[in-house]
Amino acid sequence: MSDYGTLESRVRRKSLLSKVCKAEDCIKYFKNGMNLMWSGFTPAGYPKEVPIALADYVEANNLQGKLRFNLFVGASTGAETEDRWATLDMIDRRWPYQTGKNIAKGINTGRIRMGDKHLGVFAQDAGYGFYTENGRYDIGIVEVSAINEDCGLALTTSCGIVAETLHLCDKIIIEVNTGQPSFEGMHDIHIQQKPPYRQPLLITKANSRIGTPYVPCDPDKIVAIVESKRRDKGRAFSEMDDTSEAIAGHIMEFFQHEIKKGRLPENLLPIQSGVGSIANAVIGGLAKGPFHNLSVYTEVLQDTMLDFFDGGNLLYASSCSLSLSEDPGFPRFFDNWDKYFSKITLRPLSISNNPEPIRRLGCIAMNTPVEFDIYGHANSTLVGGTRMINGLGGSGDFLRNGYLKIMHSPSVRPTKTD
Amino acid sequence: MSDYGTLESRVRRKSLLSKVCKAEDCIKYFKNGMNLMWSGFTPAGYPKEVPIALADYVEANNLQGKLRFNLFVGASTGAETEDRWATLDMIDRRWPYQTGKNIAKGINTGRIRMGDKHLGVFAQDAGYGFYTENGRYDIGIVEVSAINEDCGLALTTSCGIVAETLHLCDKIIIEVNTGQPSFEGMHDIHIQQKPPYRQPLLITKANSRIGTPYVPCDPDKIVAIVESKRRDKGRAFSEMDDTSEAIAGHIMEFFQHEIKKGRLPENLLPIQSGVGSIANAVIGGLAKGPFHNLSVYTEVLQDTMLDFFDGGNLLYASSCSLSLSEDPGFPRFFDNWDKYFSKITLRPLSISNNPEPIRRLGCIAMNTPVEFDIYGHANSTLVGGTRMINGLGGSGDFLRNGYLKIMHSPSVRPTKTD
Structure with missing residues (x-):
């Protein structure tokens, strides 16, 4: 166990413990051309173990350019994941905001198809089904702090498009981050219905809470649970001048x-x-x-x-x-x-x-x-x-x-x- | 009386009947350089009698360029008002959307200072006090169908920025239009508070009603009530091709x-x-x-x-x-x-x-x-x-x-x- 508790203490939906595996064991789920959604927003709360294991696999087996994905994330993730994927030619499409010299180079040379969007519209339009042929995505990879008894996910350092990911992806891989304290209780998750059924967002102060601390997840979609101790590769402080x-x-x-x-x-x-x-x-x-x-x-x-x-x-x-x-x-x-x-x-x-x-x-x-x-x-x-x-x-x-x-x-x- | 009832039947706040006068009698309230707000949105629901009387006055007395105003209206009005004002050099500033060859010419030659804005932001920013030195305006001219016992105004063919006008102007001139049926009941007036006191707009269908049919008005601000029988100079139908x-x-x-x-x-x-x-x-x-x-x-x-x-x-x-x-x-x-x-x-x-x-x-x-x-x-x-x-x-x-x-x-x- 880490200083912050065991995987068992974080996964309180006990039936899911049978799905615990190593990141390498998840490689079999990924096929060339798949549409993927990740948790994360700016380098915070993004999955690390599985993307890094996939990159290692591509590198070790000389699969550069042969295992490429369409990657949809709330915003940028850590360079050790998406930018490394770009270096290994693992990204076909990338929506919307991204970070890293190699991914930017891939986009600017036309090798990576990048679609841009105001972020608040991106999340909504992904939910509307505007970005793939049938509005569905193949695999979602989500970093969480914990899973409660009802299969509600407590996220880590960002919310991003996790609610959309859980709804739209056919398979879900979860990384439970035990390398840092659990962020349970910090999130306010409210899932909007599509028009014409959308209701007002009753936020009247910055700290108004209108939702729940957990994102509901269909347990049958979860194909793997991977423990992670890796922390966000957050950007350093910019000096003032x-x-x-x-x-x-x-x-x-x-x-x-x-x-x-x-x-x-x-x-x-x-x-x-x-x-x-x-x-x-x-x-x-x-x-x-x-x-x-x-x-x-x-x-x-x-x-x-x-x-x-x-x-x-x-x-x-x-x-x-x-x-x-x-x-x-x-x-x-x-x-x-x-x-x-x-x-x-x-x-x-x-x-x-x-x-x-x-x-x-x-x-x-x-x-x-x-x-x-x-x-x-x-x-x-x-x-x-x-x-x-x-x-x-x-x-x-x-x-x-x-x-x-x-x-x-x-x-x-x-x-x-x- | 017109076919649509008398002025007395439309002005049910009886104490206001003492303020009934002719459009020409309002000329005295206007001074060069004043900030004016009008009702109206596209050529609908804009004041006609008073703006036309002012134009006639300027023309008859050769006051071109000597009686100029800053004009703030929800959107364009009929050409017989703002465009004629432009011809007579009666407009210094004009915010935001306007119509007419002469006003456009005045703007494009730099004679009229025009400020543009997305209309939904214009209404809000006017209310925030962003467009004049003290956030106030001198005179509001508003076309209405009727005034009820509580001094609530029932508007005519548009709502525009009337709520803001009544709140922000020091003096109000009302044109009661008896040349057409009363539109009482068609409007849904909701006045938003400024942040941090603003509340959700609980509209969930196009016909949701969240307000009142009347715009509240302080009776002490009303300096004149003018009867009007002039109709909106609406644009003709564009032919399909x-x-x-x-x-x-x-x-x-x-x-x-x-x-x-x-x-x-x-x-x-x-x-x-x-x-x-x-x-x-x-x-x-x-x-x-x-x-x-x-x-x-x-x-x-x-x-x-x-x-x-x-x-x-x-x-x-x-x-x-x-x-x-x-x-x-x-x-x-x-x-x-x-x-x-x-x-x-x-x-x-x-x-x-x-x-x-x-x-x-x-x-x-x-x-x-x-x-x-x-x-x-x-x-x-x-x-x-x-x-x-x-x-x-x-x-x-x-x-x-x-x-x-x-x-x-x-x-x-x-x-x-x-």
């Missing part, structure tokens, strides 16, 4: 002005912030700043959010993923578990990025572009019109629907050729 | 395919359609077509909707405006009042074009571009990047949030120089 701090200062000043003008309440409105050094500086500014009783409604919580909690200004945060760095983020989180745990709600992508709660809550959306023009068009996706970086991501969901929409960027390029 | 009919045929075929694949229910999902000959052909196809028990959730109901009701396939429709043609649309509607009235719900722009109900209901959004590129970017606003036609309109609200998003267009330009 003088420019970022200056931009953050302007934003703080702007907020104070808006409060004075009566257009923002004293505790602002729920914050959404992107990734990168400016976003870090803004969150750093809020952590130290003059605003109290703040809340966050976003899609990715990064290391700086821990400072924000520690500063005492942040009451609670809602996100699709807890995307801390492997070090020092997660160790710091685990060491102060009680302080952070109850203040965080993790939601499915279809809800975290849905225009309905974003507009209702009045999020303050802040993101960083890589390109923009004098008309205010901005993007962080396609350099020069065609070179794909990662994908649209979720910034559009927030920028289109937020109360305030801020694209922050230095006003000059670092060099003439970057 | 062979190309439009062929496109409509393809869309009908596509819907049948989607039903067969299980991606659409037999009665489709609520329809949103734009304006123009292709939209007319599509609605014409649905009116005659194989789909039954349909509903419409849109922003503009035009003449073809009457055919759609008459065909028996359309159960009910929700819209921001009833934008029929002056002839034959409105006379046909009035002659068959009982048949149509109870099947139509008119909603404020902030709700008709809100992503929340559009996405929940799963609207099928269909619009026509004037330009598009091979990446799928489309617009019907700015020709060649800078020449403003009318404005964004509401198509983006529906295309971004619908279940299916269709941009229909002929594949060739009519001429080389159009």
Whole structure:
């Protein structure tokens, strides 16, 4: 057993214990050309054991280009999985947001067919059956903390498109992560019906809970349960620089002005912030700043959010993923578990990025572009019109629907050729 | 009295009868540089008497360019008002969507400062106080059918931004239209609070009613009540042509395919359609077509909707405006009042074009571009990047949030120089 309990203590649906196996034992389920769905959102909560075992198998047997998959994930996963798959020519289609130099190269040379989409729409359209011939997928691989007696899955560090995965995939492989504490209770899972049966999402505060902590799963679909001790390969903290701090200062000043003008309440409105050094500086500014009783409604919580909690200004945060760095983020989180745990709600992508709660809550959306023009068009996706970086991501969901929409960027390029 | 009752029968808040006056008597309230809000959405439900009296006054006294206003309206109004104002140089700023050759010319030559916005965001941002220094406006001019005992306003053929107008303007001038039947009961007025107090919009069907038929108004703000017998100068029906009919045929075929694949229910999902000959052909196809028990959730109901009701396939429709043609649309509607009235719900722009109900209901959004590129970017606003036609309109609200998003267009330009 690990420091965090045995596999048996995590799999409380006892009949499933007969399906426990090694990652290598799952290779037989995979055939060339299959449609796969994974858990995960940004490098958080993605399956590791089975994708790595598959990559090892392809490498060992010289099957490069012969075992290729269509891969659908809420957003990017760790480089040790999808980017390695790209290197081994294991990816035919990839939807939507992805990370890694090799996968980006595969997309930009036309070897990997990449489809992009605003993330909040991707989750929904996958559920609508828009991406495969019959709307079904072959295998779902899902990382969980635990399985309860009713076969409800407690997820780990993200929710992504797990609810859709469990519904749409014919076979499910589960990785139970015993290499970290169980995240049971952090998730708020609400599964939307398709129109015309869809109902309102009754979220009126960032920490409103409208669902259950477990995702229901049909036990008969589960073909294998694999124990995993691997942790998320989260991105390291981006360092702040003088420019970022200056931009953050302007934003703080702007907020104070808006409060004075009566257009923002004293505790602002729920914050959404992107990734990168400016976003870090803004969150750093809020952590130290003059605003109290703040809340966050976003899609990715990064290391700086821990400072924000520690500063005492942040009451609670809602996100699709807890995307801390492997070090020092997660160790710091685990060491102060009680302080952070109850203040965080993790939601499915279809809800975290849905225009309905974003507009209702009045999020303050802040993101960083890589390109923009004098008309205010901005993007962080396609350099020069065609070179794909990662994908649209979720910034559009927030920028289109937020109360305030801020694209922050230095006003000059670092060099003439970057 | 008119055929449709007296002014006294329409103004049931009796204390307000002392404020009845002629349109010319209102001229004194207007000063150069004021911020004005009007009722109206597309040429429907806009004030006529007072704007025309002001134009007459400017013309008779050679005040061109000396009495200029900032004009904020839900969308375009009749050419006899805003376009004539543009001719007489009475418009400084105009937000957002507008219609008329002279106003477009004023914008494109830089004489009129025009600000564009997705309509569902415009209504909201006006309410947030984003468009004027203090978030207030000087005078609101609102066309109504009736005023009830509680000073609730029953609107006419559109809802637009009336709720925001009554809240944000310091003075209100009301035009009571006795030149047509009273539309009392057709409107569903729900006023959203600002974040963080905003609540869910509990619309689950196109005809869900979540509000009241009257817009509350502070009687002390009302400075004048003017009787009007002028009707909306609605646009005439666009004729269908062979190309439009062929496109409509393809869309009908596509819907049948989607039903067969299980991606659409037999009665489709609520329809949103734009304006123009292709939209007319599509609605014409649905009116005659194989789909039954349909509903419409849109922003503009035009003449073809009457055919759609008459065909028996359309159960009910929700819209921001009833934008029929002056002839034959409105006379046909009035002659068959009982048949149509109870099947139509008119909603404020902030709700008709809100992503929340559009996405929940799963609207099928269909619009026509004037330009598009091979990446799928489309617009019907700015020709060649800078020449403003009318404005964004509401198509983006529906295309971004619908279940299916269709941009229909002929594949060739009519001429080389159009």
